[in-house]
Amino acid sequence: MRDFFIGVLDKLISVFVVLGVIGVVVAALAALFAPGMGTPAGGGILGFLMILIGGGLYIAFVAGFMYLGLGIYHNTRRTAEATEKMAGQTRI
Structure with a gap:
């Protein structure tokens, strides 16, 4: 049962990493194209790069x-x- 939970934890970490990367990219793109951040046309490349x-x-x-x-x-x-395997062996 313990191995099941460790395996699920491994898969959950992978899912959270992928979701985190997607979130960082979306936040960086939002900073790049958000109106009112730096220039009237949209955000700046500096905020995009810093967030990314x-x-x-x-x-x-x-x-x-x-x-x-x-x-x-x-x-x-x-x-x-x-x-445990070594402890079960006999030495010559």
């Missing part, structure tokens, strides 16, 4: 830390399995 770069870095850091936590879990599980 800042949001992209934020998503990368947050997703990286979440995947790092899952990686630590998987490595710990594999290490425990290898230790």
Whole structure:
């Protein structure tokens, strides 16, 4: 049952990362084309780039830390399995 929840968490993280990237792109485009931001014709390229770069870095850091936590879990599980396997073997 524990593996089921870890698998679901892995899939949820992937979904949230994709939704976050879509949100950053939409927010950047909104800043680029929003009326009244900088020029009368629309927003500016500076706001677009700042949101795109800042949001992209934020998503990368947050997703990286979440995947790092899952990686630590998987490595710990594999290490425990290898230790149990080694403990069952006899030395010559």
